[in-house]
Amino acid sequence: MSYFSYQNGNLHAENTPLSTIAQQFGTPTYVYSKAALADHFSAYADACTAGGRDPANTLVCYSVKSNSNLAVLQVLNQLGSGFDIVSGGELLRVLAAGGDPHKVIFSGVGKTRDEMRLALSHDILCFNVESIPELHRLNEVAGEMGKRAAISLRVNPNVDAKTHPYISTGLKDNKFGVAYEDALACYRTAAKLPNIDVTGIDCHIGSQLLDDTPLLEALDKVIELIDQLASEDIHLHHLDIGGGIGITYDDEKPVAVGAYLGRLFARIDAWRNEKYQGVPLKVMFEPGRSIVGNAGILLTEIQYLKYGVSKNFAVVDAAMNDLMRPAMYEAWHGVQTVSQQNPDASSHTYDVVGPICESGDWLARARELAVAEGDLLAFQSAGAYGMTMASNYNTRGRAAEVMVDGDQVHLIRKREEPIALFALESLLP
Numbered sequence: 001m002s003y004f005s006y007q008n009g010n011l012h013a014e015n016t017p018l019s020t021i022a023q024q025f026g027t028p029t030y031v032y033s034k035a036a037l038a039d040h041f042s043a044y045a046d047a048c049t050a051g052g053r054d055p056a057n058t059l060v061c062y063s064v065k066s067n068s069n070l071a072v073l074q075v076l077n078q079l080g081s082g083f084d085i086v087s088g089g090e091l092l093r094v095l096a097a098g099g100d101p102h103k104v105i106f107s108g109v110g111k112t113r114d115e116m117r118l119a120l121s122h123d124i125l126c127f128n129v130e131s132i133p134e135l136h137r138l139n140e141v142a143g144e145m146g147k148r149a150a151i152s153l154r155v156n157p158n159v160d161a162k163t164h165p166y167i168s169t170g171l172k173d174n175k176f177g178v179a180y181e182d183a184l185a186c187y188r189t190a191a192k193l194p195n196i197d198v199t200g201i202d203c204h205i206g207s208q209l210l211d212d213t214p215l216l217e218a219l220d221k222v223i224e225l226i227d228q229l230a231s232e233d234i235h236l237h238h239l240d241i242g243g244g245i246g247i248t249y250d251d252e253k254p255v256a257v258g259a260y261l262g263r264l265f266a267r268i269d270a271w272r273n274e275k276y277q278g279v280p281l282k283v284m285f286e287p288g289r290s291i292v293g294n295a296g297i298l299l300t301e302i303q304y305l306k307y308g309v310s311k312n313f314a315v316v317d318a319a320m321n322d323l324m325r326p327a328m329y330e331a332w333h334g335v336q337t338v339s340q341q342n343p344d345a346s347s348h349t350y351d352v353v354g355p356i357c358e359s360g361d362w363l364a365r366a367r368e369l370a371v372a373e374g375d376l377l378a379f380q381s382a383g384a385y386g387m388t389m390a391s392n393y394n395t396r397g398r399a400a401e402v403m404v405d406g407d408q409v410h411l412i413r414k415r416e417e418p419i420a421l422f423a424l425e426s427l428l429p
């Protein structure tokens with residue numbers, strides 16, 4: 001179901017017209033639907049409890065990097081989500097949103113000592129360790145603090161996720177995780193370190209996966225490792241299969257979350273019954289895009305229409321600094337006019353571009369639109385990796401963010417004032 005739909009010819013977020021939001025908060029503005037967030041999260045939560053599965057044996061850790069606005073984290077926290085973080089900054093966000101640090105897992109290849117200290121001081125659930133040097137550093141830092149660090153090793157199962165090369169992470173030439181062949185040796189090392197508790201295993205093979213076959217392939221490889229570890233008396237308590245389920249941007253048909261989790265649990269249950277007398281293993285997930293991607297749009301206003309020799313351009317007030325995905329991955333985002341029809345405009349093919357001084361500053365190419373200057377456009381599927389990847393390039397303040405809840409609109413991030421962008425800078429004496 002879409003939470004952004006036309007009612008009486010006007011595009012709405014839930015029951016709120018986007019034109020009202022533009023009037024009230026200006027453009028560009030990210031608009032999120034609270035109901036969409038809740039619905040997408042419940043696809044995971046429901047599948048985790050289907051068939052009477054004990055909720056204590058699963059944990060969904062929303063991947064904060066996909067959209068880290070405090071209100072988004074707050075909504076997910078209230079729904080019972082844990083959090084997958086990749087920096088100390090993201091941990092501070094989770095705490096500020098009321099999140100429980102005992103439901104936080106910390107991924108990433110470059111954790112600094114300060115970040116480890118911060119995470120240890122809040123007793124996070126687990127560090128997803130990505131290398132041997134990181135393991136030793138974590139052991140040291142935990143020792144200095146008189147603490148023990150719970151870890152899982154991020155294993156790189158060398159499975160092709162069949163997604164964009166920039167967002168594929170599970171192949172052996174990716175920088176992520178510990179190579180599958182080295183994993184056993186790393187676990188043996190970890191098990192001997194005095195300030196490390198080996199608690200789990202994790203992998204994340206990529207993002208925007210449409211099919212769950214590679215994920216189930218990765219699962220099989222992880223299961224094999226868990227068995228090998230058990231035979232060496234290293235017993236794990238959780239298995240974290242990462243995130244990665246894709247969404248529909250255009251006409252993609254991603255696997256449904258419930259169907260994927262069903263297949264995954266079936267394999268895990270069969271394996272646990274066969275080899276471990278049915279003793280469950282906690283299963284964790286790190287979804288980002290599939291929760292927040294289609295819960296948000298980017299609202300922008302057309303500034304100019306330029307008719308050129310070979311192309312027409314609709315210049316809008318959003319740009320690559322606001323929505324980086326087209327410039328970075330040639331990503332496709334749907335474009336909708338906020339007024340379903342503009343009777344005064346004729347239809348043309350446009351590239352929709354921003355005002356930034358780069359030819360790469362385009363948001364959509366070759367779209368048929370009947371629009372006039374001043375019309376509002378909505379870029380669809382912009383809830384994930386939209387605002388979190390925004391920058392201040394060209395000294396552009398980042399967009400405002402609002403959350404719609406029925407016919408209520410809450411400002412959840414003010415538009416950045418340009419003057420604030422250089423407030424941390426100083427002139428030479």
Ligand code: LLP
Pocket residue numbers: 063066084107108167169204206207208242243244245286287288289290325329384385389
């Ligand atoms: N866990 C780990 C360790 C990750 O690296 C990621 C995403 C996730 C979970 C969440 O994956 P998701 O469920 O959202 O697919 N900027 C790119 C996407 C980068 C993904 C990075 N890692 C984009 O805009 O498509």
